[in-house]
Amino acid sequence: MYKFTAGFPEGKKFGLVKQLRRASISIPSNIAEGASREWAKNFSRFLEIAMSSCYEIETQILIANDLGFLNEKNLNELQLTLEAIIKMTLKFRFTLKKAV
Structure with missing residues (x-):
């Protein structure tokens, strides 16, 4: 996300850029924090939070594209990456729920 937002207009550094970077860091951070929990139910909750960050x-990124900060190629690349992360997280969460 840092690579994609580096070219955003300077005036957006404390708005959209900050939000995108914060949310992108939130995904692996919540997965890591959830992994430290003793119970699958707790881990599943952290995966849910990570999913919220994905959405x-x-x-x-749709707003950034509408504003002209992202081109279609970058938008598509980010959407594909997000889609893969969402699918993996959903499957993992489903597996945890079956284990409970």
């Missing part, structure tokens, strides 16, 4: 990013 937050999805909305924000």
Whole structure:
């Protein structure tokens, strides 16, 4: 995300850029924090929070594209990456729920 937002207009550094970077860091951070929990139910909750960050990013990159900060190629690349992360996280969460 840092690579994609580096070229955003300077005036957006404390708005959209900050939100995108924060949400992108939130995904692996919540997965890591959830992995430290003793029970699968707790881990599943952290995966849910990570998923929320994915959807937050999805909305924000669409806004960035609408504003002309992202080109279609970068938008598509980010959407594909998000889609893969969402699928992996959903499958992992489903597996945890079956284990409980």
